Amino acid sequence: MTEDTPQFDLGAMQAGMTAVDELPRSRDQLLPALQALHDELHWLPREAISYAASHIRVPLSEVYATATAYSELRLEPPMPGQWHVCTGVACDLAGASELIEAAPDRVARADCQFLCALAPVVADEHEQLYGRVTADEFRERVNQ
């Protein structure tokens, strides 16, 4: 491995591995295994992917093919303190762009968060959703 490989939390990795060990070694457990690791680590470092591959006994390349196909599985560590602003149609209509402008350095755009009736919607780094957020409130929350 190269020295610039991002670090991951060893305790979280251990917890994820324990969860994977509980799963049967069958192909249909591949996504549950990746999700168990992701739930603990909040992303999938190479070591986690390898562990899922060896437990399920599927070639590493196939595990990567699966892991990269799902938008919710991250292959890079999340940015601490980053918020997501929903930019689905209802949130756009309700002023999502103003929320992005309120804290441009701290937010990323997100596709529909399925809370359209409470637009505009934002999510914090723990994926907690907040609805009917105004630009002022958002600025305050982000800077807390």
Place this chain on the structure above:
Amino acid sequence: MTTLQPLARLRERYLTPQLPRILIHRGTAGDAVGVSEYGDQIRAALGDRTGAVADAASDGANWAAPSATVMHGTFTRRFDRLDLNGIDDVIACFTGDCGDEANYAGTGGRGLTARLGRNDGTLGDVLSQAGYGGLDRALSVTPEELLDRLEKVGLTGRGGAHFPVAMKWRLAAAHTNEPRMLVVNAEEGEPGVFKDRHMLEGDPHRLIEGILIAHHAVGFQDAYVYINGQARQARAAFERALADATEAGIIDGSAWDRDFGLQIHVRSGAGGYVCGEESVILNSIEGERPVPRFKPPYATDAGLFNRPTVINNAETLAAVTTIFENPPPPTKLVSLSGDVPRPGLYEVPVDGATTWAGVLAMAGANPQQVQAILLGGPSGVFVRPEQFEDALEMNGLGAGGTVVLGPGADIAQVTRDLASYNQRESCGECTPCREGSVRLVQLLADAAGNRERIGDLIEVLTEGSLCQLGGMAGRPVQSALEQFPAAFESD
């Protein structure tokens, strides 16, 4: 001495006295507007009667959140848009002074949403509100009679494709030699749709009941419930209901002195619009890459693990529980958002009398102030004001995702955003969609000038794509260009 019937036995065991109580509407929607704070205040104010307060899910009235409902027996009153000053009104109503009686609304409504926000998630509460009554009726007839009833009622798939449920079930039931599988599509990855989340958070037992009715009709070995990965509260509520129903002998059939022999598994998706496509779900459950499969073979012949498989939308199975109501309500869950005063989840009668103008009125919107309705999100169409007086038809409603566009909405920009979304979500498996979705976005930069090429490209996407993500990617574009050509001229 008479022997109690199965449902009566269950009720005797689980029903609790229906005392006055306060339900706090949490769920994803309530939590997103901080309803817990008011719940805490109400509990604190009640002191030693705090046990009368329970958490419930959203009742679909998202516009009212944060909200709480006071229940006196079958009468209820919801308090909307709570603030700390409004807590006293809730307490007063609980202790007997609800003000004007006109503010009461009767419960015991019909249809899929009758129990939403009206129960605390316990089995007893659900049983007290007619829970598992549909299953009990279904078990009193033969599978063939059940299929006949479904056919007579004319229930069709609620996920958007509108396929007759009885026909799908019969196709799978015809395979007598193999174990059959049921896949419940609760992936709900279509932007603008939030019905299954509400149903699973607020009334997960209804889905379990629908699954068991389907099992009685067809006979499955396993049922896989595939829930959207982000819908964590929905999954947690469903798993809790599954555990309670298992404990009560509902899942294994012992409550009816039978052996159902069905295993119910819960799986989570992990993102991607394409994951709502039924053959993609099969690949996802099997641990393969989430891409569509070629058809044929159809799932009813060779689906999950190559076995005869019924794939039903979660709403379809919820609707199955109502087929013994007389007459069964032909309703569709509509997720309504956008420029309306009362956005939320609506159960809309699709009986030939309901119009878009009527739906807008329900949501407090003035149809004169609406530029268009986007129906079906990135695979949808725009409904013009001239069509607002047309009656709703089930096969025109898709999955029921409805965004109301007010006078300020930029239809050309919405159209470009939808095209970009489809481009990002294309799984890349087939060329028409992988390449076509990119070209469509490029051509839309000058929609007026590229009108003819866009038409040709949409034809390729529609005819050549492997699944409906690509197949319907051109729909909103075509609809916008035809219905609102002026919106693209100023580009």
